[in-house]
Amino acid sequence: MSQTTPQSDKTDRIVEQATRHFAEHGFEATKLSEVARDAGVAVGTIYLRYKSKNELLIAVMEAVETRFDTALQSKHLWEIEWPERFGHVMQAMFNQAAKEQNLVELMALVPFALRDGYRSGTRLRQSIAAHIADGQQRGQLRNDVDPAIAASLAHGMVEGAMSELMANPQADPTEMIEELTVAATRWLAVS
Amino acid sequence: MSQTTPQSDKTDRIVEQATRHFAEHGFEATKLSEVARDAGVAVGTIYLRYKSKNELLIAVMEAVETRFDTALQSKHLWEIEWPERFGHVMQAMFNQAAKEQNLVELMALVPFALRDGYRSGTRLRQSIAAHIADGQQRGQLRNDVDPAIAASLAHGMVEGAMSELMANPQADPTEMIEELTVAATRWLAVS
Amino acid sequence: MSQTTPQSDKTDRIVEQATRHFAEHGFEATKLSEVARDAGVAVGTIYLRYKSKNELLIAVMEAVETRFDTALQSKHLWEIEWPERFGHVMQAMFNQAAKEQNLVELMALVPFALRDGYRSGTRLRQSIAAHIADGQQRGQLRNDVDPAIAASLAHGMVEGAMSELMANPQADPTEMIEELTVAATRWLAVS
Amino acid sequence: MSQTTPQSDKTDRIVEQATRHFAEHGFEATKLSEVARDAGVAVGTIYLRYKSKNELLIAVMEAVETRFDTALQSKHLWEIEWPERFGHVMQAMFNQAAKEQNLVELMALVPFALRDGYRSGTRLRQSIAAHIADGQQRGQLRNDVDPAIAASLAHGMVEGAMSELMANPQADPTEMIEELTVAATRWLAVS
DNA sequence: AATGAATGAGAGTTCATTCAT
DNA sequence: GATGAATGAACTCTCATTCAT
Numbered sequence: 001m002s003q004t005t006p007q008s009d010k011t012d013r014i015v016e017q018a019t020r021h022f023a024e025h026g027f028e029a030t031k032l033s034e035v036a037r038d039a040g041v042a043v044g045t046i047y048l049r050y051k052s053k054n055e056l057l058i059a060v061m062e063a064v065e066t067r068f069d070t071a072l073q074s075k076h077l078w079e080i081e082w083p084e085r086f087g088h089v090m091q092a093m094f095n096q097a098a099k100e101q102n103l104v105e106l107m108a109l110v111p112f113a114l115r116d117g118y119r120s121g122t123r124l125r126q127s128i129a130a131h132i133a134d135g136q137q138r139g140q141l142r143n144d145v146d147p148a149i150a151a152s153l154a155h156g157m158v159e160g161a162m163s164e165l166m167a168n169p170q171a172d173p174t175e176m177i178e179e180l181t182v183a184a185t186r187w188l189a190v191s
Numbered sequence: 192m193s194q195t196t197p198q199s200d201k202t203d204r205i206v207e208q209a210t211r212h213f214a215e216h217g218f219e220a221t222k223l224s225e226v227a228r229d230a231g232v233a234v235g236t237i238y239l240r241y242k243s244k245n246e247l248l249i250a251v252m253e254a255v256e257t258r259f260d261t262a263l264q265s266k267h268l269w270e271i272e273w274p275e276r277f278g279h280v281m282q283a284m285f286n287q288a289a290k291e292q293n294l295v296e297l298m299a300l301v302p303f304a305l306r307d308g309y310r311s312g313t314r315l316r317q318s319i320a321a322h323i324a325d326g327q328q329r330g331q332l333r334n335d336v337d338p339a340i341a342a343s344l345a346h347g348m349v350e351g352a353m354s355e356l357m358a359n360p361q362a363d364p365t366e367m368i369e370e371l372t373v374a375a376t377r378w379l380a381v382s
Numbered sequence: 383m384s385q386t387t388p389q390s391d392k393t394d395r396i397v398e399q400a401t402r403h404f405a406e407h408g409f410e411a412t413k414l415s416e417v418a419r420d421a422g423v424a425v426g427t428i429y430l431r432y433k434s435k436n437e438l439l440i441a442v443m444e445a446v447e448t449r450f451d452t453a454l455q456s457k458h459l460w461e462i463e464w465p466e467r468f469g470h471v472m473q474a475m476f477n478q479a480a481k482e483q484n485l486v487e488l489m490a491l492v493p494f495a496l497r498d499g500y501r502s503g504t505r506l507r508q509s510i511a512a513h514i515a516d517g518q519q520r521g522q523l524r525n526d527v528d529p530a531i532a533a534s535l536a537h538g539m540v541e542g543a544m545s546e547l548m549a550n551p552q553a554d555p556t557e558m559i560e561e562l563t564v565a566a567t568r569w570l571a572v573s
Numbered sequence: 574m575s576q577t578t579p580q581s582d583k584t585d586r587i588v589e590q591a592t593r594h595f596a597e598h599g600f601e602a603t604k605l606s607e608v609a610r611d612a613g614v615a616v617g618t619i620y621l622r623y624k625s626k627n628e629l630l631i632a633v634m635e636a637v638e639t640r641f642d643t644a645l646q647s648k649h650l651w652e653i654e655w656p657e658r659f660g661h662v663m664q665a666m667f668n669q670a671a672k673e674q675n676l677v678e679l680m681a682l683v684p685f686a687l688r689d690g691y692r693s694g695t696r697l698r699q700s701i702a703a704h705i706a707d708g709q710q711r712g713q714l715r716n717d718v719d720p721a722i723a724a725s726l727a728h729g730m731v732e733g734a735m736s737e738l739m740a741n742p743q744a745d746p747t748e749m750i751e752e753l754t755v756a757a758t759r760w761l762a763v764s
Numbered sequence: 765a766a767t768g769a770a771t772g773a774g775a776g777t778t779c780a781t782t783c784a785t
Numbered sequence: 786g787a788t789g790a791a792t793g794a795a796c797t798c799t800c801a802t803t804c805a806t
Contacts, residue, residue, distance in 0.1 A: 007765080028219035032801065033768095042767040044803080053801065122358060149355065149362075149370050156351015157344045164343035167313060171340075179340050187374040198790080223776070233792045235778080244776070389769080410601035414797065424771045429798065504740060531744075531752050534737035535730045542729015546722065549695060553722075561722050569756040580786085605780065606789095615788040617782080626780065 013039040014046055019060045023102040027057060064103050065123045071096045072127040082140030083189035087181040089131055093158045094177050125151045132188070141188050154184060204230040205237055210251045214294045218248055255294050256314045262287045263318040273331035274380035278372040280322055281349065285368050288353045316342045323379070332379050345375060395421040396428055401442050405484040409439055446485050447505045453478045454509040464522030465571035469563040471513055475540045476559050484548075507533045514570070523570050536566060586612040587619055592633045596675040600630060637676050638696045644669045645700040655713035656762035660754040662704055666731045667750050698724045705761070714761050727757060 017039040021030040032053060036043045050056040071092045080088055129151035135141030161176045208230040212221040223244060227234045241247040262283045271279055320342035326332030352367045399421040403412040414435060418425045432438040453474045462470055511533035517523030543558045590612040594603040605626060609616045623629040644665045653661055680694055702724035708714030734749045 010766095031799090036768090043801090044767055045765085047802070048765070121354065125355070145370065145373075146366075148359075149352075149367060150374075152351045152355035153348045153371065153374055154351070156347040156349070156354065158347070159350065160343045160345070160347020161340075163312065163347065164316070164340065168339075175337075176340060179336065180344065182336075183341075183344060183374075183378040187377045201791090219775095222774090227793095234776090235792055236790080238777070239790070392770090413795090418772095425797090426771055426799080427769080430769070435797070503736065507737070527752065527755075528748075530741075531734075531737065531749060534733045535753065535756060536733070538729040538731070538733015538736065539726045540729070541732065542725045542727070543722075545694065545729065546698070546725035550721075557719075558722060561718065562726065564718075565726055565756075565760040568760045583787095604778090609789090616780090617788055618786085620781070621786070 010039070010041050010045060011049055014041060014049065014056075015059060015063055018056050019063065019103065022057060022060055023100070027053075032056075061103075064100055065121075067100070068093070068096050068124045069127050072124075072131065077131075078134065082135040082138065083185045085131070085135065086184045086189075087177075089128070090158065090177055090180045090184065093128075093155075094161070094173070094180070097158060097162050098173070121155065125155050128154055135188070140190060142190055145188065150188060157183065201230070201232050201236060202240055205232060205240065205247075206251060206254055209247050210254065210294065213248060213251055214291070218244075223247075251294075255291055256312075258291070259284070259287050259315045260318050263315075263322065268322075269325065273326040273329065274376045276322070276326065277375045277380075278368070280319070281368055281371045281375065284319075284346075284349045285352065285364070285371070288349060289364070312346065316346050319345055326379070331381060333381055336379065341379065348374065392421070392423050392427060393431055396423060396431065396438075397441060397445055400438050401445065401485065404439060404442055405482070409435075414438075442485075446482055447503075449482070450475070450478050450506045451509050454506075454513065459513075460516065464517040464520060465567045467513070467517065468566045468571075469559070471510070472540065472559055472562045472566065475510075475537075476543070476555070476562070479540060479544045480547075480555070503537065507537050510536055517570070522572060524572055527570060532570060539565065583612070583614050583618060584622055587614060587622065587629075588632060588636055591629050592636065592676065595630060595633055595679055596673070599679065600626075605629075634676075634680065637673055637680070638694075640673070641666070641669050641697045642700050645697075645704065650704075651707065655708040655711065656758045658704070658708065659757045659762075660750075662701070663731065663750055663753045663757065666701075666728075667734065667746070667753070670731060670735045671746070694728065698728050701727055708761070713763060715763055718761065723761060730756065 014035065017035045018030070021035050021038075030053075032046055033043055035056075036046055039046075046056065050059060072089065074092075077085065077088055077092065125148070129147040132141060132145075132147040132150050132154075136143040136147065157180055161180055165171050165173060165176065205226065208226045209221070212226050212229070221244075223237055224234055226247075227237055230237075237247065241250060263280065265283070268276070268279055268283065316339070320338040323332060323336075323338040323341050323345075327334040327338065348371055352371055356362050356364060356367065396417065399417045400412070403417050403420075412435075414425055414428055417438075418428055421428075428438065432441060454471065456474075459467065459470055459474065507530070511529040514523060514527075514529040514532050514536075518525040518529065539562055543562055547553050547555060547558065587608065590608045591603070594608050594611075603626075605619055606616055608629075609619055612619075619629065623632060645662065647665075650658065650661055650665065698721070702720040705714060705718075705720040705723050705727075709716040709720065730753055734753055738744050738746060738749065
């Protein structure tokens, strides 16, 4: 089903290594020569696919957001009732954030590199907003809250939890997810 | 009353301009030559005070955190009852975050530049945690929540709100603060 | 017969110009930008070959020593009997020293730049010591002198002669070589 | 007899520390701020006495040469007969060179820093030449050698010996002085 | 399409020198 | 005379980007 031409193979390896380097060292400290070396291609090959380092970063960030999105749009998730769904949504975001590790931090960095052309997190917040709107339509979430605003606050809470976890490695992830769920439920569920 | 030696004068201008440049362009894109020029000093003068660009960034971040801290520790704030205090704390953080603009984003960036020696946001989260603990002691906030966790989630929410505001300039700050307050109240106030 | 790839071509020009600049201005006063310009390459090209200015100096010094060495190890020289060989050895060192001009002075400078990793003159002194040992084995030179010590004194004498010649341009090189030869012969030849 | 005003006191300390720093780190790597600090004066004070770093180096080198000179012109030395005097002259130069350590190397460096205005070693070679001329007048040294040339070769030999000693710390100074004396005697003494 | 040697603009940093106090 | 904070020119080194092969 999925075609793997030699080209797409290289593209995949480039994005994979770029993701790793951006996550580990940040944007500026990532050297295209090292990305190329680790991807097993020549520097020039990267430039056949992306016009600049900036564009490569955009491609990486879009891939990250797509993965978040996919996690949030799994059919299974949309079938769960509220407020139980909170736990699952939080868990999904959290899992993804944990996998992507520093890329979550990196997303905050993008605006500096690319004042224009890229607004990180937008798609992600839209997916969360869609979940919340769904809950409102089902009458299971309070409808006195703008889904977009609720989504950005919820997104911020997950990032806050990740941030605490990174600053404080002995914190307990399970406890944090639970607290996230409790907070969201009290705040948004119909009483 | 307040002493202003020529030295401290220059230091102030350097930190002020560095803050502005870091906030507007990020760490790497900030040029010390421009910071110096805008502060009205020579590049070398910066180096009399800070051993490196990294150290200058640390100084800037510490000043930012101090300002947040000061806002959160105003005596007046600590005299307000809960859950009303939520509104004022949120407002205070929000005001400060709005003033510091992109520095909030920058705080997420620091770890890449200075993987060690600096953990941004820690002091700020501790101040919030102190407020929450205070509310618990007064019996006005639920005490089944760890203040440290609650603080990081609350901090995240404010950042999420700021992020939304920057991505979406026609969003209404007043509405966001209100929503922040409502969310925190439902989540943490004793019912 | 002799392969000249574009790369080795550039390397040669870089070393050639670096040699000239180091010799004319010393280590610190040599500007890589000027070396690059005179070699007809970009600064970055130098750094593709040498990790730092220090490494470039080492490469230059090694090339100088190699040239001295080659001059002293010419098969023809080793076939001459003692004490006649003194004249030829002295002449060879002297010619080389005259060609390399200030690089001889530069060799004394290296230790400051590279306290470690490079000991200049060592190979040269070893070559001279080999000649002297050869004369002793043939029974044509006194064998109550340690060849290593004799080599360092002889080497010093040549440098002293060069030094005099540079301080005092109207001195006569031929006379100095003759005097060097006489001194060495009286000192080391079996009577 | 010798007046020690506060000024000359400071001058002495400046030259003393400058000597140490130049000897230990070379010309370029010597920082006037450190010299000043170690001499217990302000940087500006150095500039009240010397117009530039170059001039300070000249002052240091002149002081070094003066010390060598003084050692070679001690009345006692001039009363010794030849060829015995060789041993004492060699010893005197050697002692001084050992004390001044790297300054001997530094003397070779001066020409780069000060292409004009200073020719190092000249006075020293003149003092040696005077000794040799004295031996010739007394009929105790061969007079078929130009004292100036002989002096430069002899000077070179001592530097060669020092150089060997620095490159090869387990070499025996006593043996080297002895060898220096033997060489000079065979070369220059009337048979 | 792929390569990777070459480019060169640009930044952080240092430190001799000055001069107001 | 003495100070030392301030200056700013100048250097080494990096790395995104290009392009001949």
